[in-house]
Amino acid sequence: MDNILEVKDLHVSFDTYGGEVKAVRGVSFDLKKGETLAIVGESGSGKSVTTRAIARLIPSPPGRIKEGEILLDGKDLAKLKEKQMQQIRGKEISTIFQDPMTSLNPTMKIGAQIMEGLIKHQKMSRSKAKERTIELLDLVGLPNAKDRVDQYPHQFSGGQRQRVVIAIALACNPKVLIADEPTTALDVTIQAQILELMKDIQKKTDSSIIFITHDLGVVANVADRVAVMYAGKIVEIGTVDEIFYNPKHPYTWGLLGSMPTLDNDEESLVAIPGSPPDMLNPPKGDAFAPRNEYALEIDNEMEPPMFKVSDTHYAATWLLHENAPKMEPPAAVKRRMKGFAASSDKKGDKR
Amino acid sequence: MARYILQRLGYMILTLFLIATFSFFLMKMLPGSPLSSEQKVTEAQREIILEKYGLNDPVPVQYARYMGNLLQGDLGVSFQLKNQPVTDILLSRIPISAQLGLYALLIGTVLGMLLGLIAAIKNNSWVDYSANIVSVIGISIPSFIFAGLMQYYVGVKLGLLPIAFWGTWQQAVMPTIALAIFPMAIGARFMRTEMIEVLGSDFIVTARAKGLNNTGILFKHGLRNALIPLVTVMGPMAVSLMTGTLVIEQIFSIPGIGEQFVSSVMTDDFAIIMGTTLFFAFFFVLIILIVDLLYGIIDPRIRLAGGKD
Structure with missing residues (x-):
């Protein structure tokens, strides 16, 4: 399948009185024709900024695309003038907003x-x-x-x-449809209707969708692939099955562990401790390390590169280094993973 | 819609009736009469005059008579101006005041909106700061200072424009400018604040995401949403400008209603004061009705709240 959109090493910063807020720090991914890519992450992880930058909707000043390429059908949007961009917005890239x-x-x-x-x-x-x-x-x-x-x-x-x-x-x-949390502001029954509508429309129009959400339930429902963002970076990317059944990054474990589901009988949800880093001064090393109970020494010194898990699955954690100790996801998350697998078998697979 | 307007007109009449009643009794509670300043009138003459105008009757009788005449459109006669009917005096003076006020209102509002728009677009640039200074000056310095300065420099020193009276367009220029500065300054400030807020709304981002250009976004999506507060302040402003401006009419010797009002108050000319007050009141409730209708035209959400059409 051809890539309709390729984002390469995208950096977006906001110049504030306090200094430069590095909201997006080197994001790369691609989007294939007719595919739905979900971007998940907590508030402030840079998922909205990434997609607004793709549509060049970041107000400037204070925001700016520091470096990187946004190739739509081979054309670099990051270099276009505002006037040229007005010909692209709404025609080739459209955005559905949250509220x-x-x-x-x-x-x-x-x-x-x-x-x-x-x-x-x-x-x-x-x-x-x-x-x-x-x-x-x-x-x-x-x-x-x-x-x-x-x-x-x-x-x-x-x-x-x-x-x-x-x-x-x-x-x-449009060739690319960006949906920025399109169901977050709606009540649950309406959410399901809107999701069905979007899936239906994608089938009819064969457009590619970037779907931002922090609701993993929605991800499982609509996405083909998932990118997990943390502190302005993609920390894990893979197909839905890979992310839900075989997550590698401790942050992804945390997200899955904190997701409420109907078919498990956990007493309580596992919360990820702490809060995201201050993007004015992003920490040296792995930004997730301070909140990560699996953090290694090296996490405080050096940022992990993207390790390849499979052709479609990558994760940025030193745990995947060949010298790292073998770590397993926490028991609660493992039970979840099993639950996901079971329920997807039950549904008889729509994919 | 028609029902709504009819209903509003009903309330207007009620309001005017109450204002007429209140003003009448308040006037009667004031000491003195139109004759108190007349030195040469003897006691006997005074009695005759008071009797002739019915001023010796009990107040309720006078009130009933006044309201009865009012219903027939008769506002009584002036005591000072040789028994001229008040209606004639008002009709000869109101158009002048209204014309001057309308010029000032239109010019001031249009310029103010432009200034505010530019300031909003160039938010936090030197253009914005200069526009801000202009509006602070316009709000804080009273119009008679501009009037005096213009009269001296433009009128006397340069001899470009006549400094007084009313009739030709040249005579209208300076009073119009002097009067327009305040609405311009107010308009600019409201426009700027509102526009900056509107341009930060989500639906402006939606409009940008459609690929519209900046001018289209500003005028099609921004302006209309920024107009409501402006209409709110400009309504009462229209009343105060168009019902005669005491100071400016005096300075430029313009025979408007404002000048007449001042001299009537000085001489306790009961009928003219009542007539002018009623006219102000009528104009005010009319403008409020127009403002409310404008709200509905500008913002469809208000249209439905007003009444079913």
Whole structure:
């Protein structure tokens, strides 16, 4: 499969009065056509900044892409001028934002908000764009699309608004769809509907999706591959099966251990102790070491490189070095892993 | 919508009735009469005049008579100005004040919005700081200082513009500028603050993510959302500008309603004071209605709250 997007050694910093905040510190990954890549990590891990940088939506100043390449079909977005980028945004890369209550303009009819992109990128006439808008609203499952194009955002519920936001993002058939926690602000029943919708749309349009979330349940549901981010870096990347059944990084263990599931009878969830490092002064060595009970001496001295586990699975932890002591995930996480495997067998595998 | 406006008009009439009643009794509680400053009137003459205008009747009777006339559009006659009907005096003076006020309001608001927009876009640059200084000056220095300075330098020294009276466009320039500075300064400050806030909203990021250019984002998505607070302050501002400005009309000898109001107060000219007060009140409730309707036009969320259409 071809890579539609390749991110190489991306660094993003914010210049603040306190100094340079290194939010993203050398992120590399690629995205294949028709694939869904989930980026997971706790708040402040740099997952949103990474994807905003890809769409060049980082406000500058204070933010800037310090180095790295963002190759969309071979074209380096990091080097484009703002004017050229305006031709790409909404047309080749679209973004679905987290909070549908605030990401729509309250004083503009939703139809007009969807049509803007069509008129700009596809040079449609207003009447043509309106027809297409009604089609899009049908596609995202909004009933009575014909009547509803002329309504304002406050006349829609949260889930309906997120459908509108998705319709805006899909308007020009983008090659890459960035979904920045699209279900976080919705109630659980609506979350499931929106996820189903996104999977459905991906099947129909064959677009590639980068799906940011901190909900591992969502990951298991939608993603083909998973990148785990911590302190501005990808610490582990692999297919969903590899991350859920054979995680290698202690941080991934921590995330899996802290994930609530229905089908286990643990008394309590395992929390990762401590809090993420201050990105104004990222620690020397492995940024996760202070919170890591499996940390080795070398973690305080040197950052671990990406070790290859399989062709698709990489993790940045010294535990994978040939001289490192053999470590096993904690018992609770192992039980989880078994649980995941069992429940995916039960479902008879959709993948 | 029509029902909503009708309902509002009903409230307006009620408001005006209450204001008329209050003002009437307050006026009656004041000591003195239109004749108190007249030295040459004898006691007998005074009695005749008071009798003629019904000022000897009990206050409730006077009130009933005043309200009865008011319903027929009769505001009584002036005591000072040779029995001229108050309605005629108001009608000859209000258009001048309103015209001057409207010029100042339009010019001030448009310039202020532009200034505020530029300051918001160039947030924290020298452009922003200069715009800020301009608006602080405009807010803190009273308009009569600008008026006096302009009269002296532009009018007297350079002889470019007439320094007084009303009629030609040249005569309108200086009072308009003097009056426009305050609304401009206020407009600029509100516009800047609001616009910076709006430009930081999530939906602006959505608009950028669609690939729109900056001008499109600013005018299609930013401006309308920043207008509400501006309309809120500009409504009462419109009233105070268009109902005659006591100081500026005096300085430029403009025969507007503000100048008339001052001289009527000085001479205790009951009918004119009542008439002017009622006019101010009427204009004020009218502007509030217009502002409320504008809210609905600008922001659809307010439209539904106002009443079902």
